Amino acid sequence: MEKQRQAYLFGLAAVLCWSTVATAFKLSLRYLDPIQLLLYASLTSILVLAAVLAVQGRLGLLFGYSRREYLQSLGLGLLNPLLYYLVLLKAYDLLPAQEAQPLNYTWALTLALLSIPLLKQKLGLAELGAGLVCYSGVLVISTRGDLAGFHFSNPLGVALALGSTVIWALYWIFNTRDRRDPVAGLLLNFLFALPFILLACLLFSDPLVSDVRGLLGAVYVGVFEMGITYVLWLLALKRSANAARIGNLIFISPVFSLVFIHLLVGEEIFPSTLVGLGLILAGLVIQKLGRR
Numbered sequence: 001m002e003k004q005r006q007a008y009l010f011g012l013a014a015v016l017c018w019s020t021v022a023t024a025f026k027l028s029l030r031y032l033d034p035i036q037l038l039l040y041a042s043l044t045s046i047l048v049l050a051a052v053l054a055v056q057g058r059l060g061l062l063f064g065y066s067r068r069e070y071l072q073s074l075g076l077g078l079l080n081p082l083l084y085y086l087v088l089l090k091a092y093d094l095l096p097a098q099e100a101q102p103l104n105y106t107w108a109l110t111l112a113l114l115s116i117p118l119l120k121q122k123l124g125l126a127e128l129g130a131g132l133v134c135y136s137g138v139l140v141i142s143t144r145g146d147l148a149g150f151h152f153s154n155p156l157g158v159a160l161a162l163g164s165t166v167i168w169a170l171y172w173i174f175n176t177r178d179r180r181d182p183v184a185g186l187l188l189n190f191l192f193a194l195p196f197i198l199l200a201c202l203l204f205s206d207p208l209v210s211d212v213r214g215l216l217g218a219v220y221v222g223v224f225e226m227g228i229t230y231v232l233w234l235l236a237l238k239r240s241a242n243a244a245r246i247g248n249l250i251f252i253s254p255v256f257s258l259v260f261i262h263l264l265v266g267e268e269i270f271p272s273t274l275v276g277l278g279l280i281l282a283g284l285v286i287q288k289l290g291r292r
Helices: 003-019 021-028 034-055 059-063 067-094 097-104 107-118 125-142 155-175 182-204 212-224 228-239 243-265 271-291
Strands: none
Touching: 003 021, 003 228, 003 243, 021 067, 021 097, 021 212, 021 243, 034 059, 034 067, 034 182, 034 212, 034 228, 059 182, 067 097, 067 155, 067 182, 097 125, 097 155, 097 243, 097 271, 107 125, 107 155, 107 271, 125 271, 182 228, 212 228, 243 271
8 A cells, every 4th residue: 555545544543533532531521520531541541652662662762761851751741641631621521522622623823823932933924814713713612602792601611721722832842852752752751740640639539430431431532532543643644745635634623523522422513613613724724824
């Protein structure tokens, strides 16, 4: 099979997996609180990423880095998975999945905006236009179309969902300085974050979970949000002749996600969600075309 076709298959597999994650979050949070979900999903992700490195014969990479690189993993791990997922999962706990997912999807624009002060990049007309269009979509979703009344459905949930995009963007900006193997680096991030996640669970929740449905949901999130899907996406980018071809696949993820949310979570999709998501996607397309 030619490499580009393999790239599309890996990319589509990753996008389909990510499309189910909002549903998995919402269903799992019926039985677990956000800290419990993060704890067991992180444990699963560690096992999955370690298995991937073992199969590739690269598990020894974990023990060959410098002290500075291990400290880097500690810092990155505190951002992701610890802080990012605590904030994101709490947003899903407070908001309907159909609102939390599109709001979190604006991370690409947040990344571009934060790159201006942190990476000394310039603000172009494309980023400005994309921001206006994207965040108008955010307003439509978070007010459920009541722009005149400007009443947010859940102000804290909206703030957390948008805040998660800042944390995720900061993580990737700091991650650009990481020259290690990406899978090994991600695994180390999770390993260094795990004691802090466990401590948070001991202080503010309960690490003992009796409902098997919650545990199964956490395992699913660990495999398909934090683990194997990341590897599939890396394989797609590695085999593609043009990264932009694969990058465009990500635009279908939120559309599929709404279908799963409706069918499996049982949420009636609001017209405002469709309009707002359309604006967010249009803004991201404007940003992408502007870069070209």
